Amino acid sequence: MTILVIAEHDNTSIKSATLNTVAAAAVVAMFVDEDIHVLVAGHNARDAVDEATKLAGVVKVLVADAPQLAAGLAENVAATVLNTAKDYSHILAPATAYGKNIAPRIAAKLDVAQISDVTAVVGADTFERPIYAGNAISTVQSSDPVKVITVRATGFDPVAREGGSAVVEKIEAGTDSGISQFVSREVTWLDRPELASAKFIVSGGRGLGSAENYAKVLEPLADKLQAALGASRAAVDAGYVPNDYQVGQTGKIVAPHLYIAVGISGAIQHLAGMKDSKVIVAINQDPEAPIFSVADYGLVGDLFKEIPELVAQLA
Known part of the structure; x- marks a missing residue:
């Protein structure tokens, strides 16, 4: 069994929160001595895949390429993850709007409890997360066969964007659910940092x-x-x-x-x-x-x- 990180990307580059999520996966890996895989689900996302292969600590990059994955619709990405979920002990996603949209669907289909907003890894099955607006920290232990986790980026220092040499493996994309569709996107361009x-x-x-x-x-x-x-x-x-x-x-x-x-x-x-x-x-x-x-x-x-x-x- 291995650890899977769902990469957030725009088909061109890997979003920064993914680097923090890989860092959290690396801590989990220390307890279970498992490899880290990253999933890039998109369409014509060669540049994002190339970035993912260079992330420190990543052994393999899974690539699902299909038109229905181009916009990152949660139903289609979740279906893609579920195609390979049986091979993983931990499935991690960043606790961003993207990750929060996908992870609950995966957890529900696997009939496991999602562990949300993790800020520290205590063990392979034990995690810390803030509650009551961050005024208290809850320690959560899970006995589920697959741990579905969203990672709060501020809890982990990001891994380096360079230094890795992961292999690439193509996997089958989930079928189009047909229950949602991409209509439009308004992108705000800033001269300042994100x-x-x-x-x-x-x-x-x-x-x-x-x-x-x-x-x-x-x-x-x-x-x-x-x-x-x-x-x-x-x-x-x-x-x-x-x-x-x-x-x-x-x-x-x-x-x-x-x-x-x-x-x-x-x-x-x-x-x-x-x-x-x-x-x-x-x-x-x-x-x-x-x-x-x-x-x-x-x-x-x-x-x-x-x-x-x-x-x-x-x-």
């Missing part, structure tokens, strides 16, 4: 007051730091920025080297999404704001004065 994998993040909250202030105050700071822009749920709900900027339990889970929270009070759901950051800097005029409880450095002051001064110092 939020989920950025090393530096500048986030704004309701304290900024408007979308105009968000752009005027935070963009110069993000430009200086070459940082991604994020936001609290309150800022998103107020219409300052789009939904894909949201950091938190109901947004993106991040753990950058530096997280700067500007005008963010620190609601529990926001803290759940960023408190694992290496260094947290909070800027807020309320000295009692909960964000200061998790901050490594705190500045109590008017953000409309402090941020421009900070940008000037970085010039």
